[in-house]
Amino acid sequence: xxxFAFFGLPRQFFPDxxxxxxxxxxxxxxxxxxxxxxxxxxxxxxxxxxxxxxxQAYQTLLDEDQxxxxxxxxxxVLPEEGKAQLSQExxxxxxxxxxxxxxxxxxxxxxxxxxxxxxxxELDERMKAVARPVMEQWDNGEHVDLQPxxxxxxxxxxxHRLQSNLEKMTT
Numbered sequence: 001x002x003x004f005a006f007f008g009l010p011r012q013f014f015p016d017x018x019x020x021x022x023x024x025x026x027x028x029x030x031x032x033x034x035x036x037x038x039x040x041x042x043x044x045x046x047x048x049x050x051x052x053x054x055x056q057a058y059q060t061l062l063d064e065d066q067x068x069x070x071x072x073x074x075x076x077v078l079p080e081e082g083k084a085q086l087s088q089e090x091x092x093x094x095x096x097x098x099x100x101x102x103x104x105x106x107x108x109x110x111x112x113x114x115x116x117x118x119x120x121x122e123l124d125e126r127m128k129a130v131a132r133p134v135m136e137q138w139d140n141g142e143h144v145d146l147q148p149x150x151x152x153x154x155x156x157x158x159x160h161r162l163q164s165n166l167e168k169m170t171t
Contacts, residue, residue, distance in 0.1 A: 003057035013135035024058040
């Protein structure tokens with residue numbers, strides 16, 4: 001299901017979040033159960049299904065990562081799960097981060113945890129800086145190769161897992 005089309009909005013990496021909110025509220029009113037209390041059971045059930053889609057669409061399009069995954073999926077450019085090819089350079093950098101995480105497990109340190117967190121945030125910002133111009137061009141209707149965005153998305157997922165693991169650590 002194309003959530004952008006569901007809300008009548010153009011596919012964009014950086015949509016107007018207020019337009020998403022308004023579209024969600026309009027759909028919510030249209031699909032409210034009170035409008036279907038005296039309807040045939042099939043109409044009420046269909047409205048309930050659409051209300052669920054409305055909620056899922058809203059949550060997906062509000063979240064930058066989910067929106068990116070949804071859009072790349074709609075464009076059929078995401079590799080199958082487990083088949084993404086990440087660069088050796090990136091994987092080596094992540095191996096170093098993983099080693100630093102293991103060291104933190106054995107020797108907790110607030111300073112090292114904060115430093116590693118900052119390093120991961122900076123890495124994410126550098127990766128996004130490469131993908132952002134491509135996303136902006138695509139949003140402006142230009143025909144561009146979305147591979148840099150796919151690369152960013154796949155790397156970003158990896159980095160977010162590491163950030164999550166780091167946040168779970170107690171120091």
